[in-house]
Amino acid sequence: MRKVLIAATIAFAAMGAAAQADGTLDKIKSSGIITQGVRESSGLAYTLGNGVYTGYHYDVCQNIIADIKKKLGVEKLDIRYQPVTSQNRVPLVQNGTVDLECGSTTNNKARGRDVDFATTVYIEEIKIAVKANSNIGKLEDLNGKTIATTTGTTSVQTLRKNKRGKDLKFSEVFGKDHADSFLLLQSGRADAFVMDASILAANIARAQNPKDYKILPEVLAVEPIAIMIRKNDPEFKKAVDESIAAQIKTGTIAKLYDKWFMQPIPPNNVTLNMPASDATKEAWANPNDKPTEDYKQPGE
Amino acid sequence: MTYWQDIWDRWQFLWDDRGDGVTYWQWMFSAWGYTVAVAAVSLVVALAIGCLVGTLRTVSQHRVVSALATGWVELFRNIPVLVQLFLWFFVISEIVPGMRGVPSFVLACCALGFFTSARIAEQVRAGIQALPRGQRQAALAMGFTQLQAYRYVILPQTFRIIIPPLTSEAMNIVKNSSVAFAVSIPELISFAMQTQEETSRGIEVYLAATVLYIITALAISWFMSILEKRARVPGLSSQGQGAH
Numbered sequence: 322m323r324k325v326l327i328a329a330t331i332a333f334a335a336m337g338a339a340a341q342a343d344g345t346l347d348k349i350k351s352s353g354i355i356t357q358g359v360r361e362s363s364g365l366a367y368t369l370g371n372g373v374y375t376g377y378h379y380d381v382c383q384n385i386i387a388d389i390k391k392k393l394g395v396e397k398l399d400i401r402y403q404p405v406t407s408q409n410r411v412p413l414v415q416n417g418t419v420d421l422e423c424g425s426t427t428n429n430k431a432r433g434r435d436v437d438f439a440t441t442v443y444i445e446e447i448k449i450a451v452k453a454n455s456n457i458g459k460l461e462d463l464n465g466k467t468i469a470t471t472t473g474t475t476s477v478q479t480l481r482k483n484k485r486g487k488d489l490k491f492s493e494v495f496g497k498d499h500a501d502s503f504l505l506l507q508s509g510r511a512d513a514f515v516m517d518a519s520i521l522a523a524n525i526a527r528a529q530n531p532k533d534y535k536i537l538p539e540v541l542a543v544e545p546i547a548i549m550i551r552k553n554d555p556e557f558k559k560a561v562d563e564s565i566a567a568q569i570k571t572g573t574i575a576k577l578y579d580k581w582f583m584q585p586i587p588p589n590n591v592t593l594n595m596p597a598s599d600a601t602k603e604a605w606a607n608p609n610d611k612p613t614e615d616y617k618q619p620g621e
Numbered sequence: 622m623t624y625w626q627d628i629w630d631r632w633q634f635l636w637d638d639r640g641d642g643v644t645y646w647q648w649m650f651s652a653w654g655y656t657v658a659v660a661a662v663s664l665v666v667a668l669a670i671g672c673l674v675g676t677l678r679t680v681s682q683h684r685v686v687s688a689l690a691t692g693w694v695e696l697f698r699n700i701p702v703l704v705q706l707f708l709w710f711f712v713i714s715e716i717v718p719g720m721r722g723v724p725s726f727v728l729a730c731c732a733l734g735f736f737t738s739a740r741i742a743e744q745v746r747a748g749i750q751a752l753p754r755g756q757r758q759a760a761l762a763m764g765f766t767q768l769q770a771y772r773y774v775i776l777p778q779t780f781r782i783i784i785p786p787l788t789s790e791a792m793n794i795v796k797n798s799s800v801a802f803a804v805s806i807p808e809l810i811s812f813a814m815q816t817q818e819e820t821s822r823g824i825e826v827y828l829a830a831t832v833l834y835i836i837t838a839l840a841i842s843w844f845m846s847i848l849e850k851r852a853r854v855p856g857l858s859s860q861g862q863g864a865h
Contacts, residue, residue: 340693400647406824407818408814408817409823411821411823412823412824431821432821435821441689472802472805472811472814472815473814473815473817473818474818475818475819477639477815477819478639478819480817481639481640482640482641485641485642493810494725494805495805495807495815496805497802497803497805501803504711505805508711508715509719516749546800584684
């Protein structure tokens with residue numbers, strides 16, 4: 322037992338040593354390599370297999386990298402792709418393994434202690450999906466019912482807050498991933514699936530009978546999803562933000578949004594059919610990097 | 622002392638409210654409770670079925686009985702435990718009427734218990750077969766029935782022999798209980814995955830979960846070693862090398 326305690330002490334003592342290297346731009350220039358963090362399966366970035374990655378945020382990052390290359394005036398810039406998970410994405414950005422994390426990370430204050438976020442180009446809305454033939458029309462109708470959501474997501478917190486704030490009584494089941502949570506709804510073990518609207522739309526689009534499900538219009542919470550970069554590197558952040566500002570200005574972002582949310586997308590050529598929300602349009606009109614906590618939440 | 626201050630700060634999240642009046646450390650101990658509960662109930666199921674099936678496998682007079690017992694062992698040890706869990710949760714509960722309402726806790730304990738019962742059955746069988754054949758023959762020659770021979774001669778020795786592998790199984794079941802996360806039981810892994818997402822304190826959360834798993838497994842190991850000492854019969858052949 323004592324040995325275990327010693328081992329544990331050493332392990333968490335080692336965590337104090339968070340090294341700070343030179344600026345990311347200098348590193349990219351001298352090494353000729355930029356590392357882009359990608360996701361295997363996430364709403365805004367996913368893989369097509371064989372090391373090929375794609376998605377809305379992936380495309381935004383490709384444009385950012387092209388702009389950085391131009392800015393640095395280097396002839397050749399290799400892009401390395403580092404798959405990240407929701408567990409390791411923050412540490413990998415912190416320790417400099419990943420320069421630009423282009424997944425679907427919510428910008429919040431807790432993460433803001435460890436990393437910086439680029440300008441937001443997508444605002445996620447937390448919504449409720451139910452069976453089309455159910456008579457559930459809003460959150461209050463779920464009183465006494467069972468709600469599915471996915472472990473490791475902010476939706477779990479959103480549900481808790483609603484439970485306490487609105488004095489609702491419902492039981493929660495946690496799927497181990499989104500497909501699992503959707504299966505809970507499909508098999509009737511849960512009456513609703515509460516999650517990011519883009520994830521709900523994607524799961525419904527891929528279902529055998531997409532018409533069997535509907536997404537309720539009620540928005541439970543809004544969250545800015547943003548590209549993650551190393552903390553305290555103002556030069557790099559400026560370069561990334563300038564690129565995003567230019568992409569918004571020239572309409573590239575709106576075009577990318579249309580490509581990923583309104584048109585058929587790989588690998589199954591399903592269409593999410595999710596027009597840009599007012600919140601997302603607002604973010605494009607007034608570019609900012611505010612964390613979730615600074616957004617006005619529905620019902621507040 | 623900024624270094625230690627930093628470490629202290631990193632653990633502060635445990636006292637934070639997770640959003641509904643429950644703090645993270647309260648949640649962690651409730652999750653630990655689920656881990657222990659799943660493991661304990663599964664272990665009871667596994668021991669009961671495992672001892673029965675393992676014993677039946679050695680009954681040579683009744684071919685059908687020992688074949689059924691063999692079938693049980695092969696069925697449950699040849700399918701990965703996670704697959705078994707999903708079979709119970711998504712397949713069997715869909716096919717068998719009335720199973721829909723069975724709580725996932727019960728299903729998880731069945732899946733984990735049956736899986737482990739196959740392994741325990743093999744250990745019981747090995748333990749019985751490790752005894753000299755003369756033991757059984759002598760018992761029968763004394764006029765014991767088959768049942769009495771098992772009850773008074775064979776099984777008491779068997780259980781003493783198999784305490785070490787049973788200890789491993791009991792520790793395994795604690796570790797395997799993490800699969801219960803996949804059928805939405807709020808145990809330690811589920812707590813760890815959710816909390817590290819909410820607090821961005823992945824290293825600390827997994828470290829805490831690791832320590833709780835180690836404590837649980839060490840407690841079992843400690844308990845079983847006491848049991849082994851208490852149950853020891855001086856001079857019994859299988860424990861000849863034991864200290865006196």
